[in-house]
């Protein structure tokens with residue numbers, strides 16, 4: 001083998017090795033140096049209960065009761081209206097507590113998509129004859145919104161707040177993307193809903209949020225870690241409660 005050939009193949013090997021190392025590192029930072037992964041393992045039953053809820057599975061296999069869907073639509077509109085000031089509070093916390101300006105941009109992107117979401121709810125509400133005004137939040141929704149309000153308090157720090165924010169978005173992303181997989185029987189008229197949260201762009205945005213959370217958790221004290229995990233578990237429980245309510249079980 002000519003010297004230059006050997007050199008270039010060695011160079012390639014080096015580059016490949018470096019690439020592998022980088023992607024391992026990337027994977028590591030994607031899951032917060034393992035902290036998020038530890039949580040996902042520890043709470044995996046609750047996590048799959050939130051992701052693979054009968055409500056979602058019934059969309060996926062086409063057996064959804066449309067009155068449940070309508071109930072969900074009206075209640076989720078109320079939730080999203082409450083979610084906006086919560087996200088704004090996370091943005092303020094990022095501005096105060098994070099040295100990384102990119103955090104602000106990711107959260108701002110989330111706010112922009114909420115703006116879009118509100119218009120979508122109005123359009124979808126009229127498509128399904130669901131009046132979005134004058135409906136009252138049901139118990140599970142009220143509880144969830146009260147939880148968001150507590151997280152808006154100034155005594156709750158950025159790490160805990162952004163952890164909850166990521167978990168709230170990730171549950172919807174993972175749930176609705178299940179309805180988009182090949183071979184599922186999601187009704188055509190519900191595809192838009194599933195795409196809203198299940199699409200790749202929303203998936204990328206959730207990955208960005210997860211990266212931020214991972215970075216914050218790596219630097220967090222034991223006390224903050226405990227509180228963040230608690231917030232994560234609370235989100236999962238509220239999400240399960242929200243789906244139950246949508247099914248009409250509460």
Ligand SMILES: Cc1ncc(CO)c(N)n1
Nearest residue numbers: 076079080168169172242
């Ligand atoms: C209940 C609930 N959880 C998460 C989201 C995601 O934005 C939503 N719209 N509603």
